[in-house]
Amino acid sequence: MTVGETHQAIEATFRIERARLVAGLARLVRDIDRAEELAQDALVIALSEWPRTGVPANPGAWLMTTAKRRAIDAIRRDKMRERKHEEIARALDGAAEAIEASMTDDPGDELLGLIFTACHPVLSPDARAALTLRVVGGLTTDEIARAFLSSEATIAQRIVRAKKTIGKAGLSFEAPRGAERAARLSSVLEVIYLIFNEGYAATAGDDLVRPSLCLEAQRLGRVLAGLMPEDAEVFGLLALMEIQASRLPARTGPDGAVVPLTEQNRARWDQLLIRRGLDAMARADALGGDGPYALQAALAACHARARTAADTDWPRIAALYDRLRTVAASPVVDLNRAIAHSMAFGPEAGLRLLDEIAAAAALRNYAPLPAARGDFLFRAGRLAEARRQFEAAAKLTRNAREAAFLLARADACG
C-alpha cells in the first residue's frame, strides 16, 4: 500500500474503476442516476480515507463494497421511516439481502449488462451514443458535447431523457443471454461504430477527423472484446476500427484538407494499429467470422496490406463487397461496391452498377454518390458531366473540408 496519496491520484484510480462500479450498482438499484450518486459517495469517502490509509490493494472492490454498504444503509433508513408499511418493509429487506448476496457477483458480467442497457434499442442511436460515452466511457457531458459539436445543454438533456426512458422501460441491467444477446448485440456494435465514424469522418464541422472520438470507440471495442471473447462480430468491429484508425495520421493534409485513401502517404499509417487490427481479424476468422463487421474488416485489411495504392487487390475488394451485400445489404454498401468494381474492372463497370442503385431513397442527399459518379466519369474522360457531379456533391456535404476537396475536383475537370 502507498500512503500519502494525493487527491489527483485517488481520482485517477476512481476513473479507472468508475464504469464497473456504476455497472454493479445499477444492477442493484436499477437506476443509473442513483448508481452514479452512490459511486460518487464512495469516491468522497475514498478521498477522505485513502490519504491516511493508502490506496487499498484492490481499489475496485473497496469502492464497490463502500458504495453498496451506503445503498443498504439508505434502504434501511427508508425502511425505518416506512415502518408501518409491512409490504414495503419486506420488499426493502429483500433488496438489502440481494445487495449482501451480490458482493461476490462477477464484475465483468455487470459491465456487459451496463453496456447492453446503455445501448438498448429502445433509445435512439444518438441517445445510446451519448449515454454510453457518459456511463461506460466516463466522458463528461462537456467532452461529449464537444465531440459531437453539440451544446452541453443538449447533450445533458439527451442523457437525462435516455435515463428516464430506461427507467420507464423497467430494464434490468442484466446482460442478455443466448438468442436475445445475439439479437441485441447489433445495437451495441452500431453505437460503438457510430462513435468511431463521427471521429473518423466527421459529418459536420471544420475538422475532417476527431481522433479522440476514434480512440474512445476503439477503447470501448477492446473492452467489449475482453467481455465477449467468443463473438466473431465483436472482433470484426474491433479489427475494422483499429485498421481504419491506423490511417488517421494520413487522412488530412498539412492544411487539414482531405486526402483520399488512394493518395495517402502510407508511410504515415500506424503499423502498430494495423498489426492489432490484423490480429483481431484473425480472432474473428478463427471464430468463423463472416458477418458484416468481419467482412468490412477484411476490406480494410486489403488496403492495409497494400504497400502502395497500385498494389491494392481491387478484385478481392470487389468480391468482398459482393459478399457483404448479401449479409448487410444497404445502398451505401452498393455504392462502395460500385467504386470497387470501377477500380477492378474500369469506370464503365462502376457507372453500370451506379445506374442500378441511383434511385435509392437513402442515397438521395448522400454526397459520396455524386462524388463517385463524378470520379467514374472523370476517369472515363467525360469531363463536363464529371464537373456537374462534383459540384452537386459539394453542395450536399456538411463538412467544410470535404466540400473544398470536391470543388477542387470539379475545377480539375477544366
Next chain:
Amino acid sequence: MRVMVMVKATEDSEKGAVAPPEMFEAMGRFNEELVNAGVLLAADGLTPSSKGKRVAFDGASRTVIDGPFAETRELVAGFWLWEVKDMDEAVAWVKRCPNPMPGPSEIEIRPLFDMAEFAETLTPEFKEGRERLREKLSDKLGPAGAFGGLGT
C-alpha cells in the same frame, strides 16, 4: 495519449533469472486487466544485455560494443505501450503492477511524441526531409520499417 512503460533491469534480470510461477501468473493477470480495460497496445520482454550490442556514434565514427552493459538500473528489461487519458492514469495503472522483480525495481513511464505536437517544432524543410526518409524506409523495409514517434 500513448506512453511507453519500461521495466528497468536489475541484477536478477541481467543474470537471466527466471521469474517464479506466482510472479508470471500475477503479471499475466495484470496484463489481462490492461487488455480488458482497452489500455494495452503492445508488450514485450527484452533478453539480458549480455545478448545485446551497442553502436557508439561520434561524428563519422561508428563503434560496435558488445553487451553486457554496466549501468544495470538504466537498462530496459521489458516494455509496454499503453493508450491512456493522461499521466495520472498511467501512474495509477503502474502502481497496480505486481513487483516485476524479486527485489526492488523501477518502472519508468514516458509519453510518446504525438506527431501533431511534434510537427509544430519542426521547420517545413525538416518535415519534408523526414517524409522522404519515411518513404525510402517504407520502400526498403516494407511497411514495418517506418520509425515510431520516440523522438528519433
